[in-house]
Amino acid sequence: MKLRKQTKKEFITYAIVLLFYAVVMILDVTGNLKSHTKGLLVPVCYYATAAVSLNLVVGILGDLSLGHAGFMCVGAFSSSLFSVVFKESAMPVGLRFLIALIIGTAVAALFGFLIGIPVLRLNGDYLAIVTLAFGEIIKNILAAIYLGYDEAGVHLSLKSFTLQGEGKMLINGAMGIQGVPTDSNFTVATLILILTLVVVQHIVDSRTGRAIMSIRDNRIAAESIGINVTKYKMLAFTVSAAIAGTVGVLFSHNTSTLTAASNYFGYNVSIMILVYVVLGGIGSIRGSVIAAALLYALPEMLRGLGNLSNYRMLIYSVILIAVMLWNWAPAARTWREKVFAGKGGKADAAS
Amino acid sequence: MQLLEVKDLSISFGGLRAVDNLNLTVEKGELYGLIGPNGAGKTTVFNLLTGVYKPTEGSINLNGVNITGHRTAQINRDGIARTFQNIRLFKDLSVKDNVKLGLHQHYRYSTLTGILRLPKYFKVEKEMDERAMELLKVFDLDGEAETLSSNLPYGKQRKLEIARALATDPVLLLLDEPAAGMNPNETQELMDTIRFVRDKFDMTILLIEHDMKLVGGICEELTVLNFGQVLRQGPTKEVLNDPEVIKAYIGE
Structure with a gap:
């Protein structure tokens, strides 16, 4: 059977990820990988996953959401709570992490669904602002919760309290959750990335994805041909939130301490992920993966520049601006079209 | 009547x-x-x-x-299906996908079927492709099925809008x-x-x-x-x- 064009595109994306995984593994086995670089591998995978899931809302549905980090936060805390409670039990590590992944994903999906009900009635700038607000609310509430159990039972409070007798603090306010088992690793993170790619690309190239894109392109026309706009908006938003939850699980199980701090779950993280999506090309799934991997690793790699490393954030911004111009400036686009003539014209959406 | x-x-x-x-x-x-x-x-x-x-x-x-x-x-x-005074096509989708969206209500499979790529996905997609091509042929648009709808000349965009409306039966x-x-x-x-x-x-x-x-x-x-x-x-x-x-x- 001849492969369809779309299927071929999907397989190239999987191949890129697998190739990256293979190269890293070979470098690791032959001892050519610095421990600093190793520490970047899991984050690269989960930020790529986050970018792909955000692209489902921003690029495919066409709504600007700035609350992605909030859903990561929900996934991180719900799954870490489970893992901390069952850390001492006889449950095998693999099973425990699998359940943690399912819990984080499901709870984030639930939050995505509930927040989606009011939020998706809005459009454009308003939607962006309200999702940003919800993301911040989630983060700030989780930073203020105290949860623990002792002989008297389980305590949940927004104020600090002392435990009576035998017991344990599970969520300690701004100190967050301590002692999360570090179950994440590069292989699992790569598998999750590939699974996410399969799910998102298969949605895009299906009846469901067409309906979602029709809302993006022309909502009024979509309604006029009987598309249930609310249903498909909710679906895209919920799936996106669910995957953000999975990312949160990977994040929280990669380091042993989990806090709802701004530099992990604040709006700046949502915007950083949005930058990956925009630079990778809005609506391009493969672009999101590549942009996330390169841009996440870039500032870290620039640390190795010796004296220049003081300017690494400056270099990073200059590169961002350059890529932005290359992608979107009219002059650059015409020049590119001239040089790479013959491409374009054909349907090329959502590769 | x-x-x-x-x-x-x-x-x-x-x-x-x-x-x-x-x-x-x-x-x-x-x-x-x-x-x-x-x-x-x-x-x-x-x-x-x-x-x-x-x-x-x-x-x-x-x-x-x-x-x-x-x-x-x-x-x-x-x-009731309609077209619009100022053409409203799905501009970033292909001509064929525009018509397939018209068929959306009549050719169904669930989102999960799509994600898991079950046999029903391939069967229904194939039926949709065939029906969409039939309709495009009627309007002499079958040669441009894979073109982006926004790249069609004006008159053909009008025709495509009619084809999409008719696809909803x-x-x-x-x-x-x-x-x-x-x-x-x-x-x-x-x-x-x-x-x-x-x-x-x-x-x-x-x-x-x-x-x-x-x-x-x-x-x-x-x-x-x-x-x-x-x-x-x-x-x-x-x-x-x-x-x-x-x-x-x-x-x-």
């Missing part, structure tokens, strides 16, 4: 009665024209018929079923100024297309138009609107020769 029956339809925007007590009956198989000067309320009537606006008063019956107040998406499933097709922006040759071709659609698909068509040549050439019945009210109703020839109508259009 009456297909569409509109009774005492009115809508007010603030103090303005954009449509005032409209009564309209379209027989099955008819080619019906809705004309009138700019601002007469023609597009508002379409928006009322398709549920974009809710009428202040009055009722809309399709095939004897009261569809007043239904949502836009529901009205399409009830059997309606009983009544509403065309909002199909000849807008067309030259005389294109208009002539469009007239042939509209007649062809009526005959080939057994379609009832209600259209808004400014082009008198087109209206006189293909419509059997006309309603003339002026300032939201019906000025004249009846067979095309009589209506177009009516002094009142001529006055409203050309002035005294």
Whole structure:
């Protein structure tokens, strides 16, 4: 059977990820990988996953959401709570992490669904602002919760309290959750990335994805041909939130301490992920993966520049601006079209 | 047999009665024209018929079923499809995907089936492809199936919009100024297309138009609107020769 064009595109994306995984593994086995670089591998995978899931809302549905980090936060805390409670039990590590992944994903999906009900009635700038607000609310509430159990039972409070007798603090306010088992690793993170790619690309190239894109392109026309706009908006938003939850699980199980701090779950993280999506090309799934991997690793790699490393954030911004111009400036686009003539014209959406 | 029956339809925007007590009956198989000067309320009537606006008063019956107040998406499933004055295609999707979206309600599989790529996905997608290509062939667009819809020339975009509307398998097709922006040759071709659609698909068509040549050439019945009210109703020839109508259009 001849492969369809779309299927071929999907397989190239999987191949890129697998190739990256293979190269890293070979470098690791032959001892050519610095421990600093190793520490970047899991984050690269989960930020790529986050970018792909955000692209489902921003690029495919066409709504600007700035609350992605909030859903990561929900996934991180719900799954870490489970893992901390069952850390001492006889449950095998693999099973425990699998359940943690399912819990984080499901709870984030639930939050995505509930927040989606009011939020998706809005459009454009308003939607962006309200999702940003919800993301911040989630983060700030989780930073203020105290949860623990002792002989008297389980305590949940927004104020600090002392435990009576035998017991344990599970969520300690701004100190967050301590002692999360570090179950994440590069292989699992790569598998999750590939699974996410399969799910998102298969949605895009299906009846469901067409309906979602029709809302993006022309909502009024979509309604006029009987598309249930609310249903498909909710679906895209919920799936996106669910995957953000999975990312949160990977994040929280990669380091042993989990806090709802701004530099992990604040709006700046949502915007950083949005930058990956925009630079990778809005609506391009493969672009999101590549942009996330390169841009996440870039500032870290620039640390190795010796004296220049003081300017690494400056270099990073200059590169961002350059890529932005290359992608979107009219002059650059015409020049590119001239040089790479013959491409374009054909349907090329959502590769 | 009456297909569409509109009774005492009115809508007010603030103090303005954009449509005032409209009564309209379209027989099955008819080619019906809705004309009138700019601002007469023609597009508002379409928006009322398709549920974009809710009428202040009055009722809309399709095939004897009261569809007043239904949502836009529901009205399409009830059997009314439309095109738009300013073309509204899904511009970043291919020509074929535009038509496949028209088929969305009739060729179904769940999102999960799509994600898991179950055999049903391939089967239904193949059926959709075949049906979409059939429809595109009818409108002579099959050669451009993979082109981005926004890259089609203007006349073909109009045709594609009609093809997409027909894909939803309606009983009544509403065309909002199909000849807008067309030259005389294109208009002539469009007239042939509209007649062809009526005959080939057994379609009832209600259209808004400014082009008198087109209206006189293909419509059997006309309603003339002026300032939201019906000025004249009846067979095309009589209506177009009516002094009142001529006055409203050309002035005294």
